[in-house]
Structure formats: C-alpha cells, structure tokens
Amino acid sequence: SIKQGPITDPTNFMGPVINQAAYDKITNFIEYARNSDDCEIIAGGQFSDSEGFYIRPTIVLTTDPHNKLMKDEIFGPVLTVHVYEDAQFEDIIETIGETTPYGLTGAIFAEDRLATVEASTRLLHTAGNFYINDKCTGAVVGQQPFGGSRASGTNDKPGSPALLQRFVSARSIKENMIPISGFTYPSNN
Secondary structure, three states: OOOEOOOOOOOOOEOOOOOHHHHHHHHHHHHHHHHOOOEEEEEOOOEEOOOOOEEOOEEEEEOOOOOHHHHOOOOOOEEEEEOOOHHHHHHHHHHHHHHOOEEOEEEEOOOOHHHHHHHHHHOOOOOOEEEEOOOOOOOOOOOOOOOOEEOOOOOOOOOOHHHHHHOOOOOOOOOOOOOOOOOOOHHHO
16 A cells, blocks of 8 residues: 655655665565565565666565574665564564674564563664664654664764764863963862
8 A cells, every 4th residue: 555656746655765776685685585485475575677766565474583684784665574472582582682783773562561671671782773662764854863783883873963973073172371380289289
C-alpha cells in the first residue's frame, strides 16, 4: 500500500533511492536474499531503474541471525527479520551486540517494560539512535538529533547544539591588567 513515485508528487510516500550506486548495492542485497537458502522474501523484492532508481520496500525473513542482511548496512528499503523464541531473548540481545560493527539506529518492540529496559541498557553502544516501540526511521531534522556510532559514524548528532563543538576550537584567554610583582599566588602568603 506504500505509494511510490517522484518526490515532486506529495501524495507519494516514497521516492527512488539516491543514485545508480545505491540502487545496485541495495538490489544486490535483494538478489542475495532471493538466492540464499536461509532467506525468504515475504514482501516486495521488486525493483526497476527504467524511470528512476525505484525499489519496492522489501521484507526478508532469515533463519540465521548472522546472515549478511543482519550484519551489513543496507541504507535502503530492506528489512530483515529473524524470529526467535521468547526464551532466547538474552541470547538474541548478545547476538545483536556482537553481530555487526555498525550502529546507526536500533529499535525494540515489546509490551514487557523489563524487556525494553534490559534491551536499552544492554544495547547501549549498538545504536546512535534507539527507539522503543517506534519506527527506527523516525528522526526528523530539527526535532530529534540523529547520528550513528561504531562503524556508522562518530555519533555527532546533527541537529544537536553539541554538534557545534566539532567545528570550533575552544580557547580560553586571560589578561592581567596589573603588573606582575612576583611569582607566588595570594593563597601562598
């Protein structure tokens, strides 16, 4: 039901990917999933570059939490899902923390408050922006700082006042208007 087309039409929810290189990279992931024994495309999987670099949102189900689609940054409309048993929650958190060097965004969807707290705490360094019961593409420029950590960036958070420190060099200046008559401080007397 996602309407896709040129961004000049405001009724389109989603436009094309940015360029041929991005299109090629993302479609290679989709083709990898299509040909992988431990992946199944359960939605989408179509793409065309005949009138732009359009890729339908694609959902891939994998049985392997260490699958390439779970490790690599795709930067495109591809969601990879791995279903696990409730009893594996602790192990899955560990796997998430160790599976990929990237750390742009992460999300947990859970009704159990203890599960959200545990995931948020244990996955502290796995995502520059972490979402609880919300889509992980929810950062809006000017409303929420956004930036990744680990191999996804320096976690600078464009949109945050703290980002200014990356572009300036703080300097302290002290000027004494009274001639110096000695080397000791008044507290030394």
